[in-house]
Amino acid sequence: MAVDYTVIVVYLAxxxxxxxxxxxxxxxKSEFLVAGRRLGPAMYSGTMAAIVLGGASTIGGVGLxxxxxxxxxxxxxxxxxxxxxxxxxxxxxxxxxxxxxxxxMLDLRYGGRAGVIxxxxxxxxxxxxxxxxxxxxxxxxxxxxDVNRTVAIVLGGAIVVAYSTLGGMxxxxxxxxxxxxxxxxxxxxxxxxxxxxKAGGFAEMRAELPTSYxxxxxxxxxxxxxxxxIYTFGMLIGQDIWQRVFTARSDRTARWGGTVAGTYCxxxxxxxxxxxxxxxxxxxxxxxxxxxxxxxVKDELPVGVRGLVLAAALAAxxxxxxxxxxxxxxVANNDIWSRLRGLAKRSGEQxxxxxxxxxxxxxxxxGLxxxxxxIALNDVVQALTVAYNLLVGGLLVPILGxxxxxxxxxxxxxxxxxxxGLxxxxxxAGYGILANEPVYYGLLASLVAYVAVSLAxxxxxxxxxxxxxxxxxxxxxxxxxxxxxxxx
Numbered sequence: 001m002a003v004d005y006t007v008i009v010v011y012l013a014x015x016x017x018x019x020x021x022x023x024x025x026x027x028x029k030s031e032f033l034v035a036g037r038r039l040g041p042a043m044y045s046g047t048m049a050a051i052v053l054g055g056a057s058t059i060g061g062v063g064l065x066x067x068x069x070x071x072x073x074x075x076x077x078x079x080x081x082x083x084x085x086x087x088x089x090x091x092x093x094x095x096x097x098x099x100x101x102x103x104x105m106l107d108l109r110y111g112g113r114a115g116v117i118x119x120x121x122x123x124x125x126x127x128x129x130x131x132x133x134x135x136x137x138x139x140x141x142x143x144x145x146d147v148n149r150t151v152a153i154v155l156g157g158a159i160v161v162a163y164s165t166l167g168g169m170x171x172x173x174x175x176x177x178x179x180x181x182x183x184x185x186x187x188x189x190x191x192x193x194x195x196x197x198k199a200g201g202f203a204e205m206r207a208e209l210p211t212s213y214x215x216x217x218x219x220x221x222x223x224x225x226x227x228x229x230i231y232t233f234g235m236l237i238g239q240d241i242w243q244r245v246f247t248a249r250s251d252r253t254a255r256w257g258g259t260v261a262g263t264y265c266x267x268x269x270x271x272x273x274x275x276x277x278x279x280x281x282x283x284x285x286x287x288x289x290x291x292x293x294x295x296x297v298k299d300e301l302p303v304g305v306r307g308l309v310l311a312a313a314l315a316a317x318x319x320x321x322x323x324x325x326x327x328x329x330x331v332a333n334n335d336i337w338s339r340l341r342g343l344a345k346r347s348g349e350q351x352x353x354x355x356x357x358x359x360x361x362x363x364x365x366x367g368l369x370x371x372x373x374x375i376a377l378n379d380v381v382q383a384l385t386v387a388y389n390l391l392v393g394g395l396l397v398p399i400l401g402x403x404x405x406x407x408x409x410x411x412x413x414x415x416x417x418x419x420x421g422l423x424x425x426x427x428x429a430g431y432g433i434l435a436n437e438p439v440y441y442g443l444l445a446s447l448v449a450y451v452a453v454s455l456a457x458x459x460x461x462x463x464x465x466x467x468x469x470x471x472x473x474x475x476x477x478x479x480x481x482x483x484x485x486x487x488x
Contacts, residue, residue, distance in 0.1 A: 007307030008314070011182070015163050015318065018174040022167015029355045032168035033100050033330055034246040043177055044257035047319075048244050049264045050176035050183070052079055052235065054320025055136025056384050058187065058313055061269060062296075063289035065276020069213025073273035078227040080265030082235025087258025090403065092251035094242060096474040102239050102399065103335040108471060109402035110410035111464040117417050119335030121394040122239045126328035127370065128387035129240060133321035134160075134374035135383065136313075153374050156317070161367030164322045165360055169247060172322045179315030183268075186312025190305055191297065192271045198300045199278035208281045226436045229443070230388040237399045238391060240320075240327040251474075325370060329362040337362070382433045393424035393442030397450045405454075406465065412454030420446025 026032040039047070057076045064072030086094075099105050103119040134157050147155075163171045199205050205213075212218045235241055248254035279292040282300065286292060297309050333355075377383055397420065398413035424442035431437045 003303045004307030004310065007304065008311055011311040011314065012159055014178065015159055015175050018178070019163025019166040019171040022163070022169075022171025022174060024167075025170045026168045026356065029100075029359065031170060032356045032359055033326070034243060035169040035173050037095075037098070037247060038249050039173065039247045039253065039257075040249055041253050041257045041260075043173060044244075044248050044253050045260040045264075046180040047173050047176040047247070048083070048241075048258055048261035049268075050180040050315070050319035051240060051244055051323035052083055052261070052265060052320070053183065053268055053316055055133045055313075055317035056320075057265075057268065058183070058272065058316035059136055059290055059293045060384075061272030062276040062279065062293040063291075064219070065273035066280050066286070066292035067276070067289040068219045069209065069215070069277050069280075070270075070273050071216055071218035072276055073269040074219055074224050075227050075231065076269035076272055077266055078224075078231040079235060080262045080269060081228070082232035082262075083241075083258060083265055084262035085232065086236050086241065086245075087255055087262055090236060091245050091248070091254035091258050093403065093472050094245045095248050095251055095254040097471050098246075100243070100246065101331055101335050102237065102242050102395070103331065105242075106398060106402060106413060109460075109464075109468050110398075110408070110413050111460060116336060116339050117414060118395060118398070119331050119339070121390055121417060121421050123328060123331045123336060125387045125391040125395075126239055126324050126331060127366070127373070128383050128390075129238075130321055130324035130328055130366075130370040131373045131377060132384045132387065133317050133324060134370055135377060136317045150375050154371060156314070157321075157367065157371040157374065160318050160321045160325065161364065161371070164325050165363045165367065168356075168359065168363070169243070169326060172326060173247065175322065176319045179319045182308070182315040183312045183319075186309040186315070187275075188268070188271050191301070191309050191312070192275055194301060194305075195275045195278035195282075195296055198296075199281040205277060205281050209277065213277055213280070222436060226439065230385075230392055230439055233392050233396050234388045237395050238327075239331055240323045243327050243330065244323065321370075325367055326363060328370070329359060329366040332366055333359055333362040385433055386428070389424045389428060389439045389442065390421060393439055393446060394421035396420075396443060397446040401450055401454075407454055407459060408450065409454045409457045409460050411457040412450045412452075415453040416446040416450035419449040 028036075030036050053076070057079065061072065061076045064075055066072070094105075097105055097108065099108065101119070102122055103116075106118050134153055163175060167174075196202065196205075200208075217224065245254050245258070248257065275296065276289070276292050279286075279296045283292070283295055286295060293313065297306055297313070301309055394417050397416045398408070401408040401416070402413065420442050423445040424438050427438035427441055428435070
C-alpha cells in the first residue's frame with residue numbers, strides 16, 4: 001500500500017502546487033472567475049469533461065452498472081447528451097453574453113429584476129452539487145484505506161478549498177486538465193479492461209448474470225425519461241457549466257470543444273456501466289452498489305495501478321467539487337450578497353481587480369459550508385436529486401424561455417422561479433426526495449406560470465430587448481479587452 005499512498009500524496013501535492021501557480025496568475029475578476037475568457041479548444045474540452053464527470057458519474061455510474069447492468073449507463077449518458085445539446089445549440093450565444101453568472105443573463109434579458117431570487121435557487125443547486133462531490137471522498141477513503149469518514153471529507157475538502165481559493169478558475173482549470181488525463185488513464189485505459197478480464201470476459205459475464213443486465217432499457221423507461229429531464233436539461237442551465245462556457249476564447253471553441261467533451265462523456269458512461277457489471281460478477285453480494293467501484297479497485301488491481309485508479313476517482317470528485325464550489329461562491333457574492341447590500345453595479349463602474357479578494361473570501365466561506373454540510377449528510381444520490389430538482393424545476397423555464405421566446409417577461413420569469421421552486425420542494429416533501437413526480441409537476445407548474453404571467457403582463461421594454469440582441473450578437477460594449485495569447 002505504500003506505493004499507492006505515494007501516488008495519491010504526489011497527486012494531491014500537485015493540486016496544491018497548481019493552486020499556488022493560479023494565485024499568481026489571477027489578478028483580475030475576469031482571470032479569477034472565468035480564466036480571462038481565454039481557453040483554447042484543448043483546455044476547454046478537458047476541463048468541461050472534468051467538471052461534468054464527478055463522483056456521482058464515476059462512483060455512482062459504476063454503482064448503477066452493478067445494480068442494473070449496461071442500462072446503468074443512462075444517468076451519465078444523459079449528462080453527455082445535455083452537454084452536446086448545450087454545445088451545439090446554446091454555447092455560442094452564452095459565450096457572447098460576457099457575463100459571470102446565469103442570474104446576470106436573466107437580468108440582461110428581463111431588465112434587471114430577476115437576479116436575487118434566481119440567484120438563491122442557483123446557489124442552493126451549486127451548494128448541494130459541491131456537497132455530493134465532497135461526500136464521495138468518504139466512499140473512496142473508507143473502503144480502500146479504512147479512513148474515518150469525517151477525516152476523509154475534511155482532508156479532501158480542505159485541498160479543494162485551498163487550491164480553489166488561491167487561484168480561482170485558473171487553478172481549477174489547470175487541476176481539471178490533470179484530473180481529466182488521470183481519469184482517462186485510470187478509468188478508461190486501466191480499470192475498464194482489467195475489470196472485464198477479471199470477470200472472465202463478456203461471455204462469462206453474460207453467463208453469470210440475468211439477461212436484464214444486458215438490456216439497454218433495463219433500468220426502465222420512466223427512469224430514463226427522468227434522467228433526461230433532470231440531467232440533460234440540467235446541463236443546459238447550471239451555473240457550474242455556464243461558468244466553464246464563459247472561459248472559452250471564442251464561439252467556435254465553446255461549440256466544438258464542448259462537443260468533444262460531450263462525446264467523451266458518452267464513452268465514460270458506457271465504461272462505468274461495464275465496470276459495474278463486471279463487479280457484479282466478482283462481488284454479487286455487496287452491501288451497497290456504491291461500494292462496487294472502490295471494492296474492485298482494492299481487490300483486483302495491482303499495486304501502483306490501484307493508486308493511479310484511486311487518484312482517478314479523486315480526480316473525478318475534485319473536478320466537480322471545485323467547479324461547483326467556485327460557481328456557488330460566484331453566485332453567493334455577485335448575485336445575492338452584493339445585491340442585498342445594494343452594492344451591485346453595472347460593469348465598467350467597478351474595477352475588476354477590486355473584486356478578487358471578495359470572491360476569494362466567498363470561496364473560502366462557501367467551502368467551509370460545503371465541508372460542514374457533507375459531514376452532516378450521508379446520501380449522495382438524495383443530495384444530487386435535491387440539487388437538480390431545484391435547478392430544473394425552478395430555472396429551466398425562465399432561462400430557456402428567455403433564450404427562445406421574445407414575449408417572456410420579468411414578471412413571468414419570477415413567477416416561474418417561485419412557483420417551480422416551491423412546487424418542487426413541496427412535492428419532494430410529499431412524494432419523497434427520490435420520487436419522479438416532484439420534477440415532473442414542478443416543471444409543469446413553472447411552465448404554466450411563466451406563460452400565463454408573461455402573457456398577462458406588458459411585454460419587455462424594447463430597449464431592453466435591443467440591448468439583449470446586441471449582447472447575443474457579440475456587439476456588446478463589454479467585450480473583453482484582453483489581448484494576451486489564448487491558451488490551448
